[in-house]
Amino acid sequence: xxxATGGRESKTGRMKLRIxxxxxxxxxxxxxxxxxxxxxxxxxxxxxxxxxxxxxxxLRCINRILKPQRGAVLLDGADVxxxxxxxxxxxxxxxxxxxxxxxxTTVFDVVLMGRRPHLSWRCSADDVxxxxxxxxxxxxxxxxxxxxxELSGGQQQKVLIARALAQEPEVLLLDExxxxxxxxxxxxxxxxxxxxxxxxxxxxxxxxxxxNLAARFADKxxxxxxxxxxxxxxxxxxxxxxxxSRVYGVDAVVSExxxxxxxLPLKPV
Amino acid sequence: xxxGVEVAAESRVLELYERFVGKRLLFIAGTLLLxxxxxxxxxxxxxxxxxxxxxxAAVVEATLEKLEAAVNAMMLGRLELHxxxxxxxxxxxxxxxxxxxxxxxxxxxVVGAALALAGTVMQAILRNPLASPFTIGISSAxxxxxxxxxxxxxxxxxxxxxxxxxNAFVFAVxxxxxxxxxxxxxxATPETMxxxxxxFMYLWSGMTSxxxxxxxxxxxxxxxxWMFGDLTRATWLKLGVTSLIAAACIPYLVLKAWDLxxxxxxxxxxxxxxxxxxxxRLTSMLFASLLTAGAVCFVxxxxxxxxxxxxxxxxxxxxxxxxxLPASALFGAALLLACDTAARTVLAPVILPVxxxxxxxxxxxxxxxxxxRRREYW
Numbered sequence: 028x029x030x031a032t033g034g035r036e037s038k039t040g041r042m043k044l045r046i047x048x049x050x051x052x053x054x055x056x057x058x059x060x061x062x063x064x065x066x067x068x069x070x071x072x073x074x075x076x077x078x079x080x081x082x083x084x085x086l087r088c089i090n091r092i093l094k095p096q097r098g099a100v101l102l103d104g105a106d107v108x109x110x111x112x113x114x115x116x117x118x119x120x121x122x123x124x125x126x127x128x129x130x131x132t133t134v135f136d137v138v139l140m141g142r143r144p145h146l147s148w149r150c151s152a153d154d155v156x157x158x159x160x161x162x163x164x165x166x167x168x169x170x171x172x173x174x175x176x177e178l179s180g181g182q183q184q185k186v187l188i189a190r191a192l193a194q195e196p197e198v199l200l201l202d203e204x205x206x207x208x209x210x211x212x213x214x215x216x217x218x219x220x221x222x223x224x225x226x227x228x229x230x231x232x233x234x235x236x237x238x239n240l241a242a243r244f245a246d247k248x249x250x251x252x253x254x255x256x257x258x259x260x261x262x263x264x265x266x267x268x269x270x271x272s273r274v275y276g277v278d279a280v281v282s283e284x285x286x287x288x289x290x291l292p293l294k295p296v
Numbered sequence: 297x298x299x300g301v302e303v304a305a306e307s308r309v310l311e312l313y314e315r316f317v318g319k320r321l322l323f324i325a326g327t328l329l330l331x332x333x334x335x336x337x338x339x340x341x342x343x344x345x346x347x348x349x350x351x352x353a354a355v356v357e358a359t360l361e362k363l364e365a366a367v368n369a370m371m372l373g374r375l376e377l378h379x380x381x382x383x384x385x386x387x388x389x390x391x392x393x394x395x396x397x398x399x400x401x402x403x404x405x406v407v408g409a410a411l412a413l414a415g416t417v418m419q420a421i422l423r424n425p426l427a428s429p430f431t432i433g434i435s436s437a438x439x440x441x442x443x444x445x446x447x448x449x450x451x452x453x454x455x456x457x458x459x460x461x462x463n464a465f466v467f468a469v470x471x472x473x474x475x476x477x478x479x480x481x482x483x484a485t486p487e488t489m490x491x492x493x494x495x496f497m498y499l500w501s502g503m504t505s506x507x508x509x510x511x512x513x514x515x516x517x518x519x520x521x522w523m524f525g526d527l528t529r530a531t532w533l534k535l536g537v538t539s540l541i542a543a544a545c546i547p548y549l550v551l552k553a554w555d556l557x558x559x560x561x562x563x564x565x566x567x568x569x570x571x572x573x574x575x576x577r578l579t580s581m582l583f584a585s586l587l588t589a590g591a592v593c594f595v596x597x598x599x600x601x602x603x604x605x606x607x608x609x610x611x612x613x614x615x616x617x618x619x620x621l622p623a624s625a626l627f628g629a630a631l632l633l634a635c636d637t638a639a640r641t642v643l644a645p646v647i648l649p650v651x652x653x654x655x656x657x658x659x660x661x662x663x664x665x666x667x668x669r670r671r672e673y674w
Contacts, residue, residue, distance in 0.1 A: 190565075
């Protein structure tokens with residue numbers, strides 16, 4: 028059992044998300060095998076690994092969309108499987124890879140949906156205020172009355188993160204938050220996540236393909252391969268040429284740029 | 297903390313949102329007003345040569361007479377009140393206005409509202425702009441049920457119309473239950489429900505065709521007329537039954553407004569927001585289907601209201617179902633009443649089945665929507 032406890036020293040009193048020996052299979056196809064991870068408030072955890080390694084499955088097991096066959100997910104010591112969907116929704120926000128919005132809806136209304144776990148049928152002035160705060164924090168007030176379906180990919184991603192933040196979660200889970208974004212939007216989104224972890228003391232767990240972004244913005248990296256943790260720890264310890272070669276089958280040069288590993292993939296092995 | 301500029305931006309957004317909410321409420325109020333006007337106009341129109349004054353006089357007289365009778369009945373003969381005026385409207389006219397036009401007008405409202413509401417719900421749960429109350433085969437099932445009753449020896453006479461309507465209702469509900477069962481087994485995704493619905497639609501149509509092939513000519517003719525969707529058959533009693541079914545279904549759907557909102561962002565997001573996407577989809581589908589079955593079982597299948605009304609309203613007031621559901625229902629009611637009033641007058645004294653007219657008015661509107669709003673919808 029490999030446990031990711033690299034990064035900072037764990038201090039008592041900080042909110043902790045523990046994943047213990049989680050095993051999951053879709054029918055007879057195994058997806059996750061005995062995965063254990065620990066991550067604390069203010070930390071950003073990057074989950075990397077090739078397609079089909081189990082990154083998305085792991086995120087879905089964390090917030091109970093999928094129920095692991097074995098193992099447990101503990102949020103501050105409490106087993107998530109014992110919580111109701113609503114309880115989980117009040118504590119964990121989730122931005123899936125795609126949100127198939129078909130009908131025109133204003134950005135404000137999309138973000139307001141994040142209040143669903145907290146509100147009754149009528150939404151209170153407080154709910155509206157929370158939406159305003161989140162829009163302001165993400166600097167997307169100008170989009171408030173725009174149609175969500177007409178926004179660019181980068182803007183949509185920010186709105187979806189805003190929607191998750193409106194839940195007032197302790198844990199923020201994101202599935203490929205930077206896919207389909209241009210370089211500038213990638214950086215903006217990653218910086219935003221970093222700020223949220225640092226200032227709002229959120230646990231941020233993201234599945235991410237871009238190793239360089241992961242190296243720069245994550246405190247810890249978990250490298251998954253075929254449903255198992257292949258390596259875990261600080262970015263510099265995990266993102267080595269050997270690991271990349273064995274997990275991705277790619278020859279890569281890893282150098283150091285401003286104290287972070289910089290990965291340049293060369294060719295498939 | 298935020299400086300003056302940022303605070304200003306925040307309050308500006310709040311102001312915009314509140315104005316948006318105001319616009320939605322205004323739309324709802326405006327549609328209500330439109331309905332009142334439409335009812336006022338529709339009562340005075342018709343093939344019988346009744347003046348506007350006579351029509352209103354008949355309505356007032358009949359209403360007050362009923363009220364008078366009710367009050368007197370409650371007094372148990374201790375006191376006899378006479379407050380109903382006598383406007384000297386010929387009793388034939390009074391009968392036409394009160395027993396033919398009024399139930400028809402209100403039936404148009406209830407059926408229009410039911411279909412538009414069911415359409416809004418179906419589009420939301422199937423996450424598909426092409427969805428309508430009939431997407432999962434409800435109308436074909438109802439048509440088959442009606443055709444079965446008519447062609448197997450029952451005819452559209454006064455005493456048997458209830459058997460036809462009952463049969464249509466039963467088959468419509470059966471269709472919904474079959475889709476429900478299949479979706480529960482195979483996972484309640486929009487794809488499963490749409491595909492199963494289309495499959496059943498073909499099955500019901502095929503069986504109806506078979507009945508038409510083997511049936512006697514006059515019965516086949518009657519079954520065909522049933523399918524046209526016609527409010528001529530409206531009576532107070534049928535109106536009562538349809539309204540009762542609607543009243544039983546609507547509260548659940550309106551209560552689920554938030555869940556319908558959240559479903560639009562996809563099942564994954566919905567679940568992460570504490571909404572059991574599959575269950576909400578299934579139960580909402582059942583209630584919407586029941587609502588539809590109650591609406592079509594007496595008047596036949598009336599197309600396009602349930603498809604077009606939600607789209608038009610969504611364009612004007614946005615996708616928040618707390619406002620969209622009531623607004624769609626009201627708009628659908630107004631739309632169907634307008635269509636039916638047109639159906640009664642354009643070729644007067646010939647009264648067209650409203651189902652034909654909604655298609656005539658619905659197709660161009662729908663094409664317009666596709667051409668103009670394409671980018672936003674697909």
